[in-house]
Amino acid sequence: MNSAPMILLVLVGIVLLFGIGVVVFNRRKSALPESIEESAPVLVPKVVEAPAASPASVAVVSEVAVEAEEPEPTPGAVRRFARAAGIFNGSFAVLRGKDKITSETWEELEETLLRADVGLTTTTALLESLKSRVGRKDISTPQELLDALQGAMAGQLSSNSRELQFDSSVKMPNIWLFVGVNGVGKTTTIGKVAFAQKALGRSVLLAAGDTFRAAAGEQLETWAQRAEVPIVRGNEGGDPSAVIFDAVQSAAANNRELVLGDTAGRLQNKSNLMEELKKVRRVAEKEAGTVTEVLLVIDATTGQNGLSQAEQFALATNVTGVVLTKLDGSAKGGIVFAIETQLGIPVKLVGLGETIGDLVPFDPEEYVRELFAEA
Amino acid sequence: MFDNLSSRFESILKKVRGKGRLTEADVDEVLGEIRAALLDADVNVGVVRNVVARIREAAVGAELSQALDPGQQIVKIVSQELTAMLGGETLKISYASKPPTVVLMAGLQGSGKTTSAAKLARWFKSQGRHPLLVGADLQRPAAVEQLRTLGKQIDVPVFSEPGDPVTTATRGLAEARRIGKDVLIVDTAGRLSIDADLMDEIRRISDAVTPNYTFLVIDAMTGQDAVNTAEAFHNTLAIDGVILSKLDGDARGGAALSVKEVIGRPIAFAATGEKLDAFEQFHPDRMAGRILGMGDMLTLIEQAESVFEKEEAEKTAAKLFEGEFTLDDFLDQLQQVKKMGSMSNIMGMIPGMPKAAKGAEIDDSMITVTEAIIRSMTLEERRRPEIINGSRRNRIAKGSGTTVPDINKLVKQFTEMQKMMKRMGGMAALSGGKANKKGKPGKVNPLKMAKAMREMGLSDLAGPGGGMKGFPPPGNNPSGIPSEGFPDFRDFR
Numbered sequence: 047m048n049s050a051p052m053i054l055l056v057l058v059g060i061v062l063l064f065g066i067g068v069v070v071f072n073r074r075k076s077a078l079p080e081s082i083e084e085s086a087p088v089l090v091p092k093v094v095e096a097p098a099a100s101p102a103s104v105a106v107v108s109e110v111a112v113e114a115e116e117p118e119p120t121p122g123a124v125r126r127f128a129r130a131a132g133i134f135n136g137s138f139a140v141l142r143g144k145d146k147i148t149s150e151t152w153e154e155l156e157e158t159l160l161r162a163d164v165g166l167t168t169t170t171a172l173l174e175s176l177k178s179r180v181g182r183k184d185i186s187t188p189q190e191l192l193d194a195l196q197g198a199m200a201g202q203l204s205s206n207s208r209e210l211q212f213d214s215s216v217k218m219p220n221i222w223l224f225v226g227v228n229g230v231g232k233t234t235t236i237g238k239v240a241f242a243q244k245a246l247g248r249s250v251l252l253a254a255g256d257t258f259r260a261a262a263g264e265q266l267e268t269w270a271q272r273a274e275v276p277i278v279r280g281n282e283g284g285d286p287s288a289v290i291f292d293a294v295q296s297a298a299a300n301n302r303e304l305v306l307g308d309t310a311g312r313l314q315n316k317s318n319l320m321e322e323l324k325k326v327r328r329v330a331e332k333e334a335g336t337v338t339e340v341l342l343v344i345d346a347t348t349g350q351n352g353l354s355q356a357e358q359f360a361l362a363t364n365v366t367g368v369v370l371t372k373l374d375g376s377a378k379g380g381i382v383f384a385i386e387t388q389l390g391i392p393v394k395l396v397g398l399g400e401t402i403g404d405l406v407p408f409d410p411e412e413y414v415r416e417l418f419a420e421a
Numbered sequence: 422m423f424d425n426l427s428s429r430f431e432s433i434l435k436k437v438r439g440k441g442r443l444t445e446a447d448v449d450e451v452l453g454e455i456r457a458a459l460l461d462a463d464v465n466v467g468v469v470r471n472v473v474a475r476i477r478e479a480a481v482g483a484e485l486s487q488a489l490d491p492g493q494q495i496v497k498i499v500s501q502e503l504t505a506m507l508g509g510e511t512l513k514i515s516y517a518s519k520p521p522t523v524v525l526m527a528g529l530q531g532s533g534k535t536t537s538a539a540k541l542a543r544w545f546k547s548q549g550r551h552p553l554l555v556g557a558d559l560q561r562p563a564a565v566e567q568l569r570t571l572g573k574q575i576d577v578p579v580f581s582e583p584g585d586p587v588t589t590a591t592r593g594l595a596e597a598r599r600i601g602k603d604v605l606i607v608d609t610a611g612r613l614s615i616d617a618d619l620m621d622e623i624r625r626i627s628d629a630v631t632p633n634y635t636f637l638v639i640d641a642m643t644g645q646d647a648v649n650t651a652e653a654f655h656n657t658l659a660i661d662g663v664i665l666s667k668l669d670g671d672a673r674g675g676a677a678l679s680v681k682e683v684i685g686r687p688i689a690f691a692a693t694g695e696k697l698d699a700f701e702q703f704h705p706d707r708m709a710g711r712i713l714g715m716g717d718m719l720t721l722i723e724q725a726e727s728v729f730e731k732e733e734a735e736k737t738a739a740k741l742f743e744g745e746f747t748l749d750d751f752l753d754q755l756q757q758v759k760k761m762g763s764m765s766n767i768m769g770m771i772p773g774m775p776k777a778a779k780g781a782e783i784d785d786s787m788i789t790v791t792e793a794i795i796r797s798m799t800l801e802e803r804r805r806p807e808i809i810n811g812s813r814r815n816r817i818a819k820g821s822g823t824t825v826p827d828i829n830k831l832v833k834q835f836t837e838m839q840k841m842m843k844r845m846g847g848m849a850a851l852s853g854g855k856a857n858k859k860g861k862p863g864k865v866n867p868l869k870m871a872k873a874m875r876e877m878g879l880s881d882l883a884g885p886g887g888g889m890k891g892f893p894p895p896g897n898n899p900s901g902i903p904s905e906g907f908p909d910f911r912d913f914r
C-alpha cells in the first residue's frame with residue numbers, strides 16, 4: 047500500500063485531465079458530419095434459404111406449427127397471464143371486503159401499484175386524482191375506488207395506434223427493426239413475428255443484425271427455419287448496418303415485402319452503441335426499403351429503468367412501439383404506464399411464452415382487467 | 422452504476438448536513454425523499470418500508486448524542502442502513518477438498534447466465550484454477566454455441582451434449598473428473614420461477630451435480646419482481662450468492678439490494694461490461710461508499726496496483742511533481758489506465774469526482790482521440806508543447822482527424838495539469854517528510870496533500886473515500902457526504 051498515494055495521484059491527474067477533455071471532445075464529436083461506410087467490404091453476406099423439407103427441420107416445424115397456426119390471443123395465453131397476476135389479486139381481494147376507505151386503503155393501493163413496477167410518479171398521480179374524487183364524495187366504498195382505479199389505469203393506455211405498420215405503397219420492402227437492452231428477448235420476438243407475418247401472407251426476410259453476441263446469428267437462424275423464412279447473416283463482429291443494408295437489398299431484389307432486422311442488445315447509456323444503432327436505422331433505408339416500425343423490446347421484469355430505456359432508444363431511433371416480453375412470469379410490466387403516458391409510445395405486442403405462437407397483440411383493456419381480476 | 426442513486430442521496434443529505442437542530446418536519450421531509458429515491462431505484466417496497474422505519478427510529482433517538490449534530494447523525498444512520506442492506510462481507514470462495522468445485526448458474530431468461538458463466542470461468546482461471554464449462558441450456562436455440570464461442574475466447578473447454586439437461590450436467594461432472602478440471606460451471610436454461618416443471622428440472626440438475634455454489638443471476642435492471650424470483654429460486658435450490666449482471670447500465674440496481682435483505686445471501690459477483698474481463702467480486706462495504714458518493718478507493722487502488730509497476734509509478738510521480746511530465750509520459754500512462762477498465766468505471770470510483778466530469782458521458786473512444794492527437798505530434802512537440810505553433814497545430818489536427826481547437830484544448834489542459842501537479846509536488850515535498858534531493862516525494866502525507874489540493878481549488882478531488890487503510894480522510898471534506906468536521910467515516914462500518 048506504500049505506493050498507493052502516488053499511484054493514485056498519477057491516476058487522478060490523468061483522469062482529471064481526461065474528464066475535462068471528454069466534455070470538449072464529446073461536443074466536437076456530435077458536431078462532426080457523420081461518415082457512413084455502408085459498403086463495408088469485409089462482409090460477404092450469405093443468404094440461407096430455409097431448407098424446404100429436410101427431414102430434420104420438418105420435425106421441428108410441424109411440432110411448432112400445431113399450436114402456432116393461430117397468432118391471435120389464445121385462451122391458453124390469457125390463462126397464463128391471469129395466473130401471473132397473483133400479487134394484484136391478493137391485495138385487492140382484501141380491499142374489496144372492507145366497507146370504508148381509510149388511510150390504510152390508500153397505503154395498500156400504493157404498495158400494490160409500486161409492486162407492479164408502476165413507479166412512484168405514476169402511482170402518485172393516479173392516487174391523487176382518486177383522492178380528490180373521494181373528497182368530493184364521488185367515490186365512497188373500496189369497491190368503487192378499485193373500479194375507478196381500474197378505469198383510470200385503462201384510460202392511461204388509450205393509444206389507438208397499436209397496429210403494426212405495414213404499408214405497401216412505400217418504397218419496398220417494409221423494414222421493422224427490433225431494438226432493446228441485452229437479454230430482453232429480441233431474437234425470440236423476431237422469430238415469433240416472422241411466423242405471424244408469414245401466416246398473414248407476407249413474404250418475410252430476417253436480417254441477423256446482432257453481429258456482436260456469440261451465436262446470436264445461429265439463434266436467429268433456428269427461428270428462421272422454424273418459421274420457414276430466409277435469413278441474411280453477416281460475420282460475427284461485422285458491421286451490423288451492412289448486414290441490414292444487404293438484407294434490404296436482397297429483399298428488394300427478390301420481391302420480399304418485409305425485412306425483420308435484429309440488432310445486438312445494448313445498454314442505453316452506451317453512447318457509442320446508440321450511435322451505431324442510429325447508423326443502422328439510417329443505412330437501412332438508404333437505397334431500397336422504408337423503416338415502418340422500430341420496436342423496442344422490454345422485459346416485463348424491468349423496473350423503473352424501463353423508462354430510461356424507452357427515452358434513450360426513442361431519441362436514437364424514433365421508436366414506434368413497445369414489445370413487452372416475458373409477461374407470463376410473476377412480473378407485471380407496470381412500467382408500460384409510464385412509458386405510454388410520459389413518452390406516448392404504445393405497447394403493440396406482448397410475449398407470453400417461449401413457443402412460436404406466444405406473441406399476441408397487446409390489449410390494454412384485457413391487461414388492466416387481468417391486473418384487477420379476482421383469483 | 423448506482424450513480425443516480427448516489428447523486429440523489431447526496432442532494433437529499435445536503436439539506437440536513439450541518440443543521441444544529443432537526444425539526445420533525447425536517448426528518449419527515451428527508452425520510453420522504455429517501456423513500457422516493459429508494460423506490461425509484463427499484464428497491465423492493467417492503468424493504469423500503471423497513472429501512473425507512475429503522476432510519477426514523479434511529480433519527481428520533483439521535484438527539485442524545487453529543488459528538489454529532491443531528492444532520493450528521495442522519496447521514497451516519499443512512500450509511501449504516503445502506504451498508505447493512507448491501508450485506509457485510511465479500512463472499513469468499515472456498516474450494517472443494519475433492520475437486521471439482523461445482524458451480525450451478527440459475528436465473529430467468531435473459532438475465533445473463535451464459536455470459537456470466539463464461540466470465541466466472543475466466544475469473545476462476547485468473548485465480549489459477551482450471552474450469553470446465555457445461556452447457557446444460559438445451560432449450561434456447563444456439564445457447565450451447567454461444568457458450569462454446571465464449572469458451573474459445575477465454576480458452577476454457579466446454580462440455581455439452583444434446584438430449585436431457587440433467588444427463589448433460591451429470592456427464593459434465595464425470596468429464597471434469599476424467600480430464601482433471603478442478604472447477605465445474607454448469608450453465609442452465611433460463612426459467613420463470615412460477616414454471617413448476619422447469620423449477621423441478623433445475624432441482625434435479627442440482628441434485629445430480631451437488632453444487633458447492635449455486636449462483637442466481639439477476640439483471641441489475643430488474644424491478645420489484647426480483648424479490649419474488651429470488652425467493653422462489655432460493656426455496657428450490659438454496660442460493661449461495663447473487664451475480665448481478667448488466668451493472669454498467671444506468672439502472673440503480675435497487676432490486677438486487679433488496680434480494681440480500683430478503684433471502685439473506687450476498688451479491689457475490691458483479692458484471693460491469695460486455696467484455697469478458699468486466700466481472701469482479703462484489704464488495705458490499707465498498708459499494709455502500711460508492712452509493713453515498715464516497716468513491717471506492719480500495720478497488721481503485723487494487724486495480725491500479727495490478728497494472729502499474731511500483732517503480733514505474735514512483736518515477737512517473739516524481740516526474741509529475743517536478744513538472745517534467747511530458748505528453749509522451751501521458752500517452753504511456755493512458756495505456757496503463759486503459760488496462761484498468763473503462764474510464765467511466767474508474768471515474769465512478771474516485772471519491773467526489775467533480776460533477777461536470779462525472780455527469781459527462783465518458784466514452785472510451787475519447788481515449789483513442791486523445792491518443793491520436795498525441796501520436797500526431799513529433800517527439801519534440803510532446804516534450805515541449807509550447808513550441809506548437811499555427812502550422813504545427815494544423816498538421817497535428819490533420820494527422821489526428823481532429824480540429825485545431827481540439828489541439829488547443831488538450832495542450833492547455835495538459836499545461837494546467839502540469840502546473841498543478843508541480844505545485845502539489847512542491848507542497849508534498851515541503852510537508853511530507855522524506856523527499857530527497859531530486860524532489861522525489863518519498864512518503865506523501867495524504868492529509869497534507871489533500872489540504873494542498875484544496876488550497877488549489879481542487880477540493881473535489883481532495884477527499885478520499887471511507888474505509889481506506891493508511892489513508893484517513895481529511896477532517897474537512899466539502900465534496901462527499903461527510904460534512905464539515907465530519908469524523909472519520911470508517912467508524913461507521
